[in-house]
Amino acid sequence: MAKLHIVNKSPFERSSLDSCLSKSTEGSTILLIEDAVVGALKGTVVADKLTAAIANKNVCVLGSDLNTRGFTEAEILDGIKTVDYAGFVDLVAEHSNVQSWL
Amino acid sequence: MSENIKKFMFVNTKAPYGTVYALESLEVVLISAAFDQDVSLAFCDDGVFQITDNQKTDGSGMKNFSAAYKALGDYDINKIYIEKESLEERGLTLDNLMKLTYEDEDDDWAEKDSIHLVTRAELADLMDKQDVTISS
Numbered sequence: 001m002a003k004l005h006i007v008n009k010s011p012f013e014r015s016s017l018d019s020c021l022s023k024s025t026e027g028s029t030i031l032l033i034e035d036a037v038v039g040a041l042k043g044t045v046v047a048d049k050l051t052a053a054i055a056n057k058n059v060c061v062l063g064s065d066l067n068t069r070g071f072t073e074a075e076i077l078d079g080i081k082t083v084d085y086a087g088f089v090d091l092v093a094e095h096s097n098v099q100s101w102l
Numbered sequence: 103m104s105e106n107i108k109k110f111m112f113v114n115t116k117a118p119y120g121t122v123y124a125l126e127s128l129e130v131v132l133i134s135a136a137f138d139q140d141v142s143l144a145f146c147d148d149g150v151f152q153i154t155d156n157q158k159t160d161g162s163g164m165k166n167f168s169a170a171y172k173a174l175g176d177y178d179i180n181k182i183y184i185e186k187e188s189l190e191e192r193g194l195t196l197d198n199l200m201k202l203t204y205e206d207e208d209d210d211w212a213e214k215d216s217i218h219l220v221t222r223a224e225l226a227d228l229m230d231k232q233d234v235t236i237s238s
Binding site for chain 1: 116117118119120121147148151154155156157158159160161162164166168191192193194198
């Protein structure tokens with residue numbers, strides 16, 4: 001059963017994104033919110049790991065949290081989808097199982 | 103009074119908004135400006151995200167306090183050090199950051215850059231020279 005994984009900590013400070021990437025299975029969805037959104041940016045030290053995840057997982061980022069930190073959709077890795085709050089709700093509704101990585 | 107001036111450095115290492123560290127530190131910095139000390143700010147690790155340009159918080163409903171950094175120059179806080187390696191690790195350059203300037207009273211109020219890009223080693227040396235280091 002495909003799961004929704006939610007990460008809210010910066011990957012440059014905590015290992016929760018790493019843990020999530022290593023324990024989420026093919027076809028699952030990973031949503032980056034709050035301080036985790038900066039992990040979606042191009043050219044970072046975690047970009048390769050996320051690019052690898054995009055190949056077989058559905059990676060999304062919460063757009064309003066990205067804008068809050070001074071970034072736009074144009075600055076994130078190709079293949080990562082931007083969602084708004086309504087999209088966030090849809091993701092939660094579509095998945096019977098949600099795991100938060102704190 | 104002058105013999106009592108100490109070198110204070112505020113070291114900012116946390117991203118804004120996700121936790122309250124950035125906002126709290128900024129408030130302490132602005133308070134410290136009232137005590138005529140030699141104040142400098144350092145931004146390293148995720149702290150560099152505190153001063154990104156174009157922060158827009160309407161969507162998230164967070165309080166946007168980024169404009170307050172632009173006021174630091176008016177409080178005579180004009181030594182702002184950004185760690186080069188921290189920017190690079192995050193895919194950023196100085197172009198992603200706000201322009202922080204001050205008016206130099208000793209140079210006919212010419213507008214000058216407050217931001218200094220330093221290496222990790224240079225920042226370590228600067229930290230070493232402080233009387234008081236407050237990190238968040």
